[in-house]
Every structure is written in structure tokens, then in C-alpha cells.
Amino acid sequence: MSSIFPGDLWAVGETRVNDLSVIVRFRTELPSAADRELNENLIIISWPYIGIASGMPNDEDKKNTNSFEEAIENGFENSSIGVQVACLTGNHLKEWRYYTHDVEAFLDAFNACLAEHPVYPINLRMFQDPDWKALSELQPEGSGQIH
Template sequence: MTANAEEGKGIIGRVYENGAPVIYKFVNELPGDDIRAGLPWLAVISWKYDGSSNNGMPLEKDNQGMIALEDAIEDHIESDGFLRHVYSRTGNDLKELVYYIGDQERFLEALNNTLGSHPRYPIEINFYEDRSWEDFRRLLTDFSNAPVR
């Protein structure tokens, strides 16, 4: 496990799963109590792909779609303040975009409105109640002792 400091508090870290690299991108701090209290749901957007010819990483066509999806969420939904991007992971045939949200229906409505003009993405969305932000805390702990390069 390694981590690189990027733009202040931003981190890019690498782990290996089944011998394949997996890249994590996240901000290395919990937001304040007031923000966390308003975002009790973990929303995980998963995009499975075939990276067998690219060491578990997405091929260019899939990667471009993933970037377009992430940019659309960041530009049109995250800026509204009812969600917080906590991390993304890419590798071992799986891309995940992970957010804390306040309301599942509002999130899905905003996502559908935002992606209305996009091609259909091969994604799955799962929600988990996580009022204490345990998932993100676990990620921070996992990377807290990683060597920085």
C-alpha cells in the first residue's frame, strides 16, 4: 500500500488485489460533524469492466466513459451540496465512485436528470446506512500508515 500527497489534502493510493493494482483517490480528512450529520447514506456507484488485457485497469473507451460520469456528478450534482465525494477506486476490473448523501431519492433524481443526455452507463448503485461514516474512516485508517512517495 502506498500513498501520494496531491494538492494539499488529496491522496492517490495504490493497493493490490489478487495481484492487480487498485488506485484509490480521496481527500485525507473527515468533514466536520455538521456535514457528516446531514449525509448519513453511503452511495456506491460500481462499474464492472473487462481489464484482463490491461492489468485489471479499464481500456481507453471505458475509462473515457468513467471520466465523463464522474465529471457529470462533480459538475452538476456535487456542487449542489447534498452529497460529498469521499473516494474512488479503479482496478481489478472494477471502478467505484463513493459518495455520502442525504437522501436516496433526491440523489437518484439528480443523477438521472444529470445523465439524461449521456449514453447508458453499465453501472450499479447500492446504498448503505452509515451515519458514523465508518466506511470512509476505515479507508483513512488503511492508508494512514502507508509509505508516502
């Protein structure tokens, strides 16, 4: 489904939440209105961690979240089921944002790519987001995106 992002360009920025740094990696473009309408289901995967005083993950948190992230990225990389649009790390939380046209198929693929992994301390939340606010809110104002 990454074909809805032909340029596949990402940016990295930093913001502050609760006076702690949060690193944000996000896609720089929005897909066409038709692709946004078709893939209006937002899935937010969050992983709370204790981390270090700055709110960033400690070494063990990094190792575990990286293993998890690699598994889901590999599982969805060439899939038409879901596409990652952002990843946020900081304030004692790591969060991945995905869009899909089929929530059940997404969850099936998600579980399949983690089948050989331990149980992770994650939370999944699902929303209808036809305007893709969960991505556009991360993009800088004046970038030509929808805000």
C-alpha cells in the same frame, strides 16, 4: 456540500485486491461529527469493466468512465445534495463513493446530470453509514481519523 470539507484535500494511494493494483483517490479528512450524522447515507456507484490483464481499464473504458465521472462531478460540484469522498479504479472495477442526507434527491440529481448520456453499465448500492467507514477505511491508520 463540499463545504463540509473546508480544506477539500485529496490523496491518491495504491492497494492490491486479488493480486491486482487498485488506485484509490480519497478525501484526507472527515467532516465534523454533526455533518457525518446528517449525511449518513452512503451511495456506491460501481462500473465493472473487462479492461486489460492488470485489471486497469482499457482506453475505451477510460473514455467512457471519464465521461460519466465528469457528468456526475459537474452535477454535484456545487450541490448540497451529495458529496464524493472516494474513487477506486482497478481489479476490473471503477467505484465512486458519495454521501448524502437525502437519497431520493440524490437519485433525482444523479439522473438529471446523466439525462443526455447513454445508459451506462453501472450499479448503485445504498447503505446507512453514520460513521463514514467507507471513507475512513481508505485513510491511513494513524492519520488522526476515525477507524
